[in-house]
Structure formats: C-alpha cells, structure tokens
Amino acid sequence: MLMRTKPLFQLIYLGWLVFTLFACQKNLDPFGEVQKISLKASVSFLNADTSSRLPLAISVIDKAGNALNYPDSAIQIYANGVWQPDIQVRNNPYSPHAYYRSKQPGQISLQARWGPLISQPLILTARPKKTYPIIRLPVIFHIPQSLDLPKKGIVLKQVIAGVNQLYRDAMANSDPNHADSFIEFYLAATNPDGYPLLQAGLNQLDFDDPATNQASGAKVDSILAHWCIKQYVNIFVKINWEKGAHPVGSSFSYMPLYSVDPYPGDATCASLSKARAAIMIADENAFTFSVVAHELGHALGLGHTFGDCFWYTDDHVKDTPRQQEAHPDGTNQKQSCGGVYFLATNVMDYYNRRSGLTQDQVAVMRTIINYPTYLPIHVESSAGGRMGYRDVPPVVLIDCRE
Ligand SMILES: [Zn+2]
Structure with a gap:
C-alpha cells in the first residue's frame, strides 16, 4: 500500500511513523531526560471544607533545567503518602494544573509522582473556618x-x-x-x-x-x-x-x-x-x-x-x-x-x-x-471610646513563603 501512494503521502506517512516511534519512546521511558518534578501551591493554607480548593502548579524539569510537556493524567498526587485518584493533573498552560481540597483540618504533606519520580513534599495546612462576634x-x-x-x-x-x-x-x-x-x-x-x-x-x-x-x-x-x-x-x-x-x-x-x-x-x-x-x-x-x-x-x-x-x-x-x-x-x-x-x-x-x-x-x-484604636465601636470598658474586649491574640504579620 505504501508503494502505491504518491511521494508526498509517503513522506507524511514516514514522518508519522518516526513521530509515533519517538512519542512511544518518550512514553515508555520519559524519565531519562527528566531531572525532577516540582509541585507548588499558590499559598500554604486552605479552608477545611468541601468547596475550597487550592490551585497547584506541577512542572517537569529536564536535566538542562527546561520545563517539559507531560501528558495529562500522567502525574499522580499523593497526600500524606496516599494516592488521591480524584485529583486530575492537566498540563494547562494558562491555568492551575490541579486543585487540592481537604474536608479535614490538619497538616498535609502533598507530593506529585510520575513513575519513579517524586516531588519534594509540599506542606499545607487545612484550617477550620473561624467565627467572631459581629x-x-x-x-x-x-x-x-x-x-x-x-x-x-x-x-x-x-x-x-x-x-x-x-x-x-x-x-x-x-x-x-x-x-x-x-x-x-x-x-x-x-x-x-x-x-x-x-x-x-x-x-x-x-x-x-x-x-x-x-x-x-x-x-x-x-x-x-x-x-x-x-x-x-x-x-x-x-x-x-x-x-x-x-x-x-x-x-x-x-x-x-x-x-x-x-x-x-x-x-x-x-x-x-x-x-x-x-x-x-x-x-x-x-x-x-x-x-x-x-x-x-x-x-x-x-x-x-x-x-x-x-x-x-x-x-x-x-x-x-x-x-x-x-x-x-x-x-x-x-x-x-x-x-x-x-x-x-x-x-x-x-x-x-x-x-x-x-x-x-x-x-x-x-x-x-x-486593640486600642478609635473605631466607632460601642464602648464596653472605661477605656474612653475604645474597644473593651481582647479575645483575639495578636497575629503574626510577617511570614516567609514560597
Ligand atoms: Zn489600596
């Protein structure tokens, strides 16, 4: 059949064969050229509930330090060592590659895996929502x-x-x-x-x-x-x-x-x-x-x-x-x-x-x-126009991330 096609089609067919062979080669052994998988989140915290989802970015880096394309769904996400089959990893160029949700509060060690490759752990904290007096x-x-x-x-x-x-x-x-x-x-x-x-x-x-x-x-x-x-x-x-x-x-x-x-x-x-x-x-x-x-x-x-x-x-x-x-x-x-x-x-x-x-x-x-300030809040102490109660400890305003 190949012999009976025109030269242009022969060339296309040959090209397709080479491409398929190369692609198969990559899929069978993609790890020779890969140096590491990197897993990042936009922040290290998320609400512990059913609706909040934390955007993730997963990149595959080759030995020259360049980002490589990877097939959708090739990479799996593990939370505290357990595979999360619900998390789909997609190699989107302009949006998050995956999302993480947690119904339970607590610390989570997240990792991305592709075959024998595994990312550094990403430590996240899922927090319950807080309530305050209105x-x-x-x-x-x-x-x-x-x-x-x-x-x-x-x-x-x-x-x-x-x-x-x-x-x-x-x-x-x-x-x-x-x-x-x-x-x-x-x-x-x-x-x-x-x-x-x-x-x-x-x-x-x-x-x-x-x-x-x-x-x-x-x-x-x-x-x-x-x-x-x-x-x-x-x-x-x-x-x-x-x-x-x-x-x-x-x-x-x-x-x-x-x-x-x-x-x-x-x-x-x-x-x-x-x-x-x-x-x-x-x-x-x-x-x-x-x-x-x-x-x-x-x-x-x-x-x-x-x-x-x-x-x-x-x-x-x-x-x-x-x-x-x-x-x-x-x-x-x-x-x-x-x-x-x-x-x-x-x-x-x-x-x-x-x-x-x-x-x-x-x-x-x-x-x-x-804390003592001059907001128009009902006075509950003798502090003269200032708030009386102090039920929230000072927050740590400075924190290093990413
Ligand atoms: Zn402003």
Missing part, C-alpha cells in the same frame, strides 16, 4: 455640594450592601481561604448632635473641593472634629486634601489608629481630627462598592496583596498569594511569584474583580478592632 460600624459619606448622587445613579444603600456582601463572604468567592469577617457597615442614622439625618449616611456639604490641599485639609479637619472618628467611619468623596500626591482618580485611606496626642488616652475628637483618619474616594467613578470596600480594608489595617517578587515584599499576610502588581487575564486569573495561577478575587488587590477576604486578612482586621 461588629457593626456606622458610616457617613461627606459629599460635595455639586455631586448629585441620584443624577449619577449612586445609591448609598447599594454601595453599603455590596461592601457588606463582600465582608460577610456572601459573594461566592472561590479563594481557598475565603472568610467571613463578621464585620458589617451601616449608614449612620443620626448626626453628631443626635438628630436624624435627612438621608441615612449622607452629609451633603455646602461647598465643593477647595483649590488647595491646605484649604481642603482645613475643611476636613473641621468636619472630623464634629463627626468624630470615635462615632463614625468618615468617607469623603471628591474632597481631596492630598491633591498631586496620588495619581488622578486614586482613592486613599488612613487608619484610625494614630493620634497626635503623646498619650492615646488623652485623644479628643478635636485632636484626633488632626490625624485625618478618614477615607477619600476620588470621584463618582470610584464611588463603587469595590473601591469603598478596598479603602475600608486599609482603614482596618490591610495592605495591598501585591508586592515585589524580587525583593520579596508583599502584604505580610500568609494566606494571600505572594505576587507582583499585575493585571489579571480575561478570566480574572493572576500568577503568584512561584508561577501558580490563581483567581484574583481579593478586595486588597488591584485591577481585579473583587469578591472577598481571606482568613488571615480577617485576623488582622479583628486585631485592629480588638
């Missing part, structure tokens, strides 16, 4: 005179509802460490004199942003002296006392943790106002639940999830992937410094579709809430 924080939005919220289609209730969904982990967040913060925000119902506000959470100002930072700062100081940070989370929209210090369109936030007083106990509303512990939302375009939730995260002690892979900087929160500042791909995925793809859902990330927080981010915020 904390509710009153929010007041200071809106410039000429910003007509209904005209711009901005509804404060909707903004706060979105923030609360995110903070209460109700957004179908797929992060392996997604967590409920048990923190809720509500639109303040009364003004500092105790009278009901015309619209909850709204203080429509009788001026627009002054031209200079000094003039804007003076306005903000006088507002904060009245709308005390012990009573409200203050959010200014388009009243920018740091013009020129940030890129146009950037919002920013200061934690209500520091005062200008030498002794924190001496702090009064007037002296606290000088620290300008408030949030500034740049403009109506930034007036979304996503940006407000992000700035509230800063106000409660969180940093950005990204840092610098080379200098090994990041948010010092151990269950968020260490990553470079980057745009996600079309499916909201990013890559960790270790090259593991993950869905970028974190509220403290940039450019992503934000839908939640992690367990350790929640631990940071709950520590800020539980």
